[in-house]
Amino acid sequence: MIVRPKTGWFRMLFAWEHSVRNTILAPLGIIFLLSLAALWGYRRSDAFFLCLSPVPFSLIGVALAIFASFRNNACYERYWEGRKQWGVLSCATRDLARYAVTVPSPAAAPSDVRHLVNTLAAFVHVLKHQLRGTDPSRALHEFLGDAHARDVLRRAHRPQYLLTCVQRQLASWRRDARIDDILLAAALAHLDRLSQAAGACERIRTTPVPYPYEVLLHRTTYFYCVLLPFGLVESIGWATPIVTVFIAYAFLALHTIAGELEDPFGQDANDLPLDALSIQIERAMRDTLGDRDLPPAAVPDARYRLD
Amino acid sequence: MIVRPKTGWFRMLFAWEHSVRNTILAPLGIIFLLSLAALWGYRRSDAFFLCLSPVPFSLIGVALAIFASFRNNACYERYWEGRKQWGVLSCATRDLARYAVTVPSPAAAPSDVRHLVNTLAAFVHVLKHQLRGTDPSRALHEFLGDAHARDVLRRAHRPQYLLTCVQRQLASWRRDARIDDILLAAALAHLDRLSQAAGACERIRTTPVPYPYEVLLHRTTYFYCVLLPFGLVESIGWATPIVTVFIAYAFLALHTIAGELEDPFGQDANDLPLDALSIQIERAMRDTLGDRDLPPAAVPDARYRLD
Amino acid sequence: MIVRPKTGWFRMLFAWEHSVRNTILAPLGIIFLLSLAALWGYRRSDAFFLCLSPVPFSLIGVALAIFASFRNNACYERYWEGRKQWGVLSCATRDLARYAVTVPSPAAAPSDVRHLVNTLAAFVHVLKHQLRGTDPSRALHEFLGDAHARDVLRRAHRPQYLLTCVQRQLASWRRDARIDDILLAAALAHLDRLSQAAGACERIRTTPVPYPYEVLLHRTTYFYCVLLPFGLVESIGWATPIVTVFIAYAFLALHTIAGELEDPFGQDANDLPLDALSIQIERAMRDTLGDRDLPPAAVPDARYRLD
Amino acid sequence: MIVRPKTGWFRMLFAWEHSVRNTILAPLGIIFLLSLAALWGYRRSDAFFLCLSPVPFSLIGVALAIFASFRNNACYERYWEGRKQWGVLSCATRDLARYAVTVPSPAAAPSDVRHLVNTLAAFVHVLKHQLRGTDPSRALHEFLGDAHARDVLRRAHRPQYLLTCVQRQLASWRRDARIDDILLAAALAHLDRLSQAAGACERIRTTPVPYPYEVLLHRTTYFYCVLLPFGLVESIGWATPIVTVFIAYAFLALHTIAGELEDPFGQDANDLPLDALSIQIERAMRDTLGDRDLPPAAVPDARYRLD
């Protein structure tokens, strides 16, 4: 995620927006060359054989507008829902930590509470690694110790298994009569929220926007941009290259951003900062336990990027 | 569902998108022939009798944009809601499995827990078969044994009956004093989530987008595409066939994708991968029981298709 | 509701879509005559006094697009929310039937359970009649017997009263110690869902889309369609009648469908099939009781219409 | 709210829609005079100095479409959410009345139940008066008697205080062992729904659509309408006044309706019928108690208006 602060209207015109620009430089270059060709052809002969009228562009424009705004909305919604689900994770883990500290009576042993919090932190980190397709071993060893970590790594559904561990611990508190059935049910409700949030993240990751939308919008956008100079050259003459490249820039960049947001858990510049969120969740739980030596919060790098 | 990974911008222009292309080849061919006819007529005489101006297209375009983006959104929402409901199924079955393993005290007999999980897996598979209109017998025999399977097959509402079976088992745990009323109520809440998700899937399957929308959009799209060459030929001359076919391709493909997504539980290439999801649900439950010999996860075929 | 199966792209162009076509035949005829008049006037003199340019149409088009897509979305959302609420009815009644069969311990008397199910079925049918403004007596007599039916008919809020009856019965089970307070509270939660769904249906029926929207869109649509031939005649000549009638057909049909969906509980061809849904709900409950002689499910008539 | 029944397509063209028409008569008159001026100027000299081309209108049209459809949707959503919240009020009060009649065991004294229902009815009426900024004294005296009414009137947050009174009464039932903690918690959940609905209504009333949107759309709409005749006169000649006034009518009316719906609890013709809803809520609760002499339901006046 880019967390660049707002600047004045003038400086913002020249802001750097990372990945987007890199991805579309090549097609923009091609389109620029095509506009020069269109201009050259048009100058050479008025009856330049590829000189289109602007009419088809407004017709394709209708299709493009429907497609692009649909895909854009769908992708942004996936991004925002992903963020909301991590908000649920953040909230339910805090609620469980608060619960563990205040509710059991007689109070649970501090080491037990710490173990619960560690398992929850491991759950969050493992989920992050699963969503990103990276290796969770280090996080597991750090939070759970080697034996338990190896046990978790053997499982097919690791986040799910860690929730089972937490639930086992809560059930043991009931057996020790620290909480009764009602308060156990209240705690299970928090675990179910965690389970649902993890499931929702998985759903977003495994179910992309239907593939033909991608292909169709991709083709329409490029077809539109490639034909553009031949449609504009008659009406705006030598301004064709500038205007064409700008219009193409707007459409291709929109297309690229939506593509990045589609899988919000990836590691593109505009994806969700799952590292920062995981640390934040861990910090909040430790703060509830009263710890003083919290792990440092993640900060954006020099290019305003937060992972 | 197509799970094709993203490729570069250039290769994506030539990606294959299965069913969509097949469905619209015939009308696209007809439209191509019509554009050749328009071009031929226009070349022969400037006062070609079918030569329209582009004006009506921008007017029909307004109607088409309203219709198409409405239907597209409505259909995608059905698809996405269908996926969400299967996410709920996935989540609630895991939560029940986790519950069965950790909550009853004294713990439930392993065979009882396995029976519960089998009934839930049967529920998911039967629901899948009901939504697709296919035969559930094999799945039932596999999960429940012959006697129970025959019993289920006699029922009119099989998923519903399997939930009743699960609920009976939970009620028997209460009679055995393994869980008390509060924890029974918590488990019933999970069953109600399953019942609601099944009901929502049924709702989506039995209530299509109102039929006149289909017909109206269908007609408007085809009318627009068929008239298109006669409206464009005057302004863009020999480019008419290419541009016409491309615009028609965009609109017809959009129309076809939306039609596939409308019933997300079917067996079109872009429908939800219910087979894969069912196996996934079964795997997650068995993993919670600690099984090592999980059924293999479904993988996409060579054409990136996952059923 | 029309449940016509999908046909090929060609046959669908000529599908019959019931009410919509009938409602708009008269205005379409008038618009056709107006286009002939415009054509005749234009042929007679190039300076035909009513010959507009296409400019105002694109300006009115903006207003029309905003209005029409707003109203269309609002009406479809009412339709879909109506369907969702009937889905809630369907689900909560099943959940209550399942509850009655499995939860009370010692089990409730079969006649008691049947009485509960009958009262719930009566509730659903009475709600249907209230939403449609038809007479519920027959359904009440059938489900509840004459004495009870007369009692219900005396009430001002009959669905509400039937819920009170169900609740009374559940409360009596608690007094008989078949269920305790917690399980009573769980059952009351189902009743509250029924009460909320009934309230939401009532809300949709009694609160139409604000009237000025109806009037304004109606006027804008007709004004647009009536002026259309005079605006097109100059650019497209003798094609005016066909194109005009087609554009008018698209806008008027969109207007009419939205009008039908606005009150989804009516008896228009595209309204919700409340008869079929009520029978379906009854069937599902009886199936849970283990009945074999279920009432037959509703099927669409020869014109694919399901009430 | 206007509850005018649907009429045929022809009569609807001339329906009366109350306030909207009155508000925009003056600006429409001015715009009509401006079109006459434009026509006169254009006839007098072809090079009329204010004769614009239609180009800027399609550009402003884009801005106008974004603004107007955004504000329209936002305002309608406020209206519909307001209605939903009153639906929640309606539902939760019924649920509480049903609860009071059936759940307490031994049954609560009839006078106690009636007192509860009266307090709830007073709550609804006081909320209505607070949302409308009118005086609640009469309703309070009628429902609660003079002493209690004076007590309520002294409070800063009257609806909130009435909920506290209801909650006190429910707590007293627990002390009398008519209900236990679980059923008390179930009743408190209903009160919390009432409290949330009241809070949501307050939120809608105190947080308008951000003011600059209002101003900006207002200015854009008027600027557009005032320039319109000068842009159209060249293309459509003497039809300018009719077409201009019609387009201006559509945009100004849309603007005015949205403005009425923005605060749905006011007393404009299209606002929510809070009087009718309050009486309806009271009737439903009394019907649950078995009362025969219900207050008469509110009916629309001769102009189809329901307050």
Added chain:
Amino acid sequence: MIVRPKTGWFRMLFAWEHSVRNTILAPLGIIFLLSLAALWGYRRSDAFFLCLSPVPFSLIGVALAIFASFRNNACYERYWEGRKQWGVLSCATRDLARYAVTVPSPAAAPSDVRHLVNTLAAFVHVLKHQLRGTDPSRALHEFLGDAHARDVLRRAHRPQYLLTCVQRQLASWRRDARIDDILLAAALAHLDRLSQAAGACERIRTTPVPYPYEVLLHRTTYFYCVLLPFGLVESIGWATPIVTVFIAYAFLALHTIAGELEDPFGQDANDLPLDALSIQIERAMRDTLGDRDLPPAAVPDARYRLD
């Protein structure tokens, strides 16, 4: 927030809308100068070298419409969700105050109840300061006394810690047998709502609309506005400066408003009035305790601004 009452249509044309106007004066001035330059160039020679046709504007217009309405909706939704979350805070704090006054039996000591309410008020104020990045010390000292305030200030997640304090107090009531487990669970549910609302506010504040959207829309808007005079000058001549500045005003103002609403918890003129809402929440809780000397409600200043 600006709470200016509605005025007549004429006076509203000249209303003052604070920050928006200031932010865009400079760019508007530049655009005005550019239009004068375009006009001067066009007058001097018909073949003015920068004279564009209006064609590219309708093409950029499509991109601009997609972008601007997307960002506008996204930002407004953030604003409205922020308001809803503060509505949840407002509601859940009242519900807790009502709970503390009526539910515990034997009743809690008045000083205990007051302490609970003070901690909740401190929670709300601290959250406000955290969202705005301002210093919470004064509010903490005022509500909690010096010792407790210092304790809170040492924590990394202060709102979270205050909730832990409240929860501790509720748990102590259970130990004193004033409430039992069920009613404790009901109270914890309110705390979880507070925790969720605080988490949601944090989510909105820390996750802006993805940065490339900002940059892209910014660039498209400015590019469009800067080219505008050169595209219009040919068709509308000397009216160019007025029309250009007006169109630019509409687009830039829309852009600026959305930018203000994006972070609804800031201190721009159109942001949420968190000061007023915090005081309102405090007043409502004190009113429930029966206090007479409520802190005065916040009122808008002379320019209708409420912070």
